[in-house]
Amino acid sequence: MVMIEPLEVSLEAGNASDSAALDDDGRPRRTGTTCTATAHIVTAVIGSGVLSLPWATAQLGWIAGPAVMAVFGAVTYYTSTLQAECYRTGDAETGRRNYTYIEAVRSILGGAKVKLCGVIQYANLIGVAIGYTIAASISMNAIRRAGCFHVSGHNVPCHSSSNMFMIVFGVVEIVFSQIPDFNEIWWLSIVAAVMSFTYSGIGLGLGIAQTVANGGFAGTIAGVANVTVAQKVWRSLQALGNIAFAFAFSNVLTEIQDTIKAPPPSEAAVMKKATAASVAATSAFYAACGWMGYAAFGNAAPDNLLTGFGFYEPYWLVDVANAAIAVHLVGAYQVFVQPVFAFVERSASRRWPDSAIINRELRVGPFAVSAFRLAWRTAFVCLTTVVAMSLPFFGVVVGLLGSISFWPLTVYLPTEMYIKQRDVRRGSARWIGLKLLAGAGLVVSVAATVGSVAGFVGQFKNFRPFSG
Template sequence: MQNGLSLSVAESGYLASEKFDDDGRIKRTGTWKSATAHIITAVIGSGVLSLAWCFAQLGWIAGSITLALFSVITMFNSILLTDCYRSPDPVTGKRNYTYMDAVKSNLGALQYKLCGIAQYGVLAGITIGYTTTTAISMAAIKRSNCFHQNGHKAGCHVKNNMFMVIFAIIQIVLSQVPNFHKLSPISVVAAIMSFSYSLIGIGLSIAKISGEGMGKTSMTGIPVEPNFSGMEKMWRTFSALGDVAFAYSFCFVLIEIQDTLKSSPPENKQMKKATIAGISASTVFYMLCGVLGYAAFGNDAPGNFLTGFGFYDPFWLVDIGNICIVIHLLGAYQVLAQPLFGFVETCSKRKWPQNKLVTEDFILCGYSINMFRLAWRTSYVIVTTIIAMIFPFFNDFVGLLGACTFWPLSVYFPIEMYISQAKIRKYSFTWIWMQILSLACLIVSLVAAIGSTRGLITSVESFQPFQSES
């Protein structure tokens, strides 16, 4: 009898270990492949659309070097960050479920609060940017059909607000996905879409070059002329740096992505593999889109190269490209919003543990619904949509987000956490060159922020809120 009882207990423990991870949560099933899909979904977003414009501001030499440098720096810091998922040991230590948890474990409470302000402020900003970008792409579909029917000289102007509302309604539904772990199918579809519209943009660029020849380009970008001053070129160059920084922004969701991985092989090894694969693939597409887009349009490259005037033929291919952008950003919005959703909901449950509206779910038509989650996430989508309607400025807004994101979240915190966890001695050679890298990136972020802020101020002066038009 005693032996039977012992066997029963042992079997029970075995089943528990099969269903749950070492932290008591349901066993994670993610692999480096699913993590790569998440990374590509987060990285290849609206930033790719502005790269041709960035090359027009920077020129062939500076544009290519800038893309390569941002790629290397982002990959390096992301690899450092993968070792901070567990603390103090990167393989056997306690799990950090979020980026902020990793900062708190390694750098303390003050840095944790500063990180929260930076991370969630940027995540909110990016979701606003995605709302604007999606509306522009939806409007581009309608415009391309109008041009096809009425000729390229037709006005075919479209109000963007209606499309922002449509996007918001879809996001309200998608936002009810309870957590990041349920997003893998959405991320896979979104990653496929990002590759698709990048390939379409590349194909259209090649077709335009073949049919019309290369646009007017130069080694240093748009030349200084009487109607384009040196000061204006400087501001645009700064803004372009912000756009490139934004194109590589994803570190602030890396820990959340890593938290979806199964524990064997070790999460940091899988995540390093996913990071290298995801950023390398993204860089190849970025370089192709930037180089070929600039070659096709020259110094007249538009802010969003898939909605440029020269791409209204073949109209059906333009439509497919913009549909891919819309589908991709529907998923990318959720990948970036889920950490913010989860943070607010976790804090609310801690503060009001007895409130059933906050803590309990109920079943409606077979679906689990939480009233607080429904109200909070719906309100968030509505507020971000209204802000997007007020400030629908693609390039400058993207540049400002990139500038605000890049240094604190992609450089400073990863480097400082790694130094703390690896116990790198202060003023050692490694410590010094890491601090030099951080300082250099801070300077780049500051000048990018200045340029983008100046561009936003200029745009706001001549714009009426809620009157965005494509």
């Protein structure tokens, strides 16, 4: 058993041999690179959201669907570069580090914006954990159902509860949650990133094959039409939320940036390269998967391309894709919950700095187990699993999470921090442009939230909690 050293270590104490292993803030030297940061981002971005894009495109049609996707990709990239500039307060290479998103907001903006960031960010991260539990269980259940369909025929219901698969996923996450922080999960992110490209590639390939078999592209310019005007509006707005969720990673961007090794070059420069590479790759995949899924199934596209059984055969390939989804979501879950874990554990360590229950840990490989970490993280995973079992609505949960968090986390706070950090002159062309971007983001976020809430209420009316 070993004791954790205090989080802040003075470099002025004359410990020359120790200082070589420490960064300018006294913490263990960071080793992250453009490659590892890109892997973290891809793991966070190419998630279960990609599978809902054909459905989202179907609600918007061939013109609005691709256009909206392109706009969200461009906005996400631009605001991410602004947020990357705010990792250090002041100078890009020597300024004070902001270890988390909320610390950056507190350091640069302060006031009520800190509470806004904290509430929305951590609520979103917890919501993502719930959504990923749902998505992983659906994929695992789809493997069982694919075998049933293959043996018994496509007209047999082959229904079964996803609850047991949620429990299995939860147990796996309890184990991996004992990896202490981002620096220790880089290998898990790389595995998850490979898995994300695997199932996205399979979905793309099957979409192309189905389109060829159909003899051309399905779908229409205006999208789904055999619904009421109200349903068309709500579904279109929910589609905005689904697309926003698919692209979002601002809630973990600063935490990922905190893994990058010290300048030169600056962490902001490295993060911008990682952001450019990851957003370009994910946008290309999103476009291909979303558009080819819509081309294959038209307005009948399911809300989850691989688990909604748009494809039945080859069943083994569908199984491989769904297994890749489940493995990817194991890593993606950890990427999104690490900021929540870190916030609670830092707060507890500051409050009880001499507590052995909190600070004494046993290290085994990448795992670091303390009594507090084991109890708290296990309780968190159990809670998200129980909530997921009570609300297993993949599409509407994805849309609701994306729509609620898009404006404050992806647009508003990054633009406000950048304006303050770089002292953008009030009334200048850049200031006006950033304010207009934030205003447009608010309108989109409110509209998408309304649509997602309507979809959630509609599905919940006919569902019994914990029925699977």
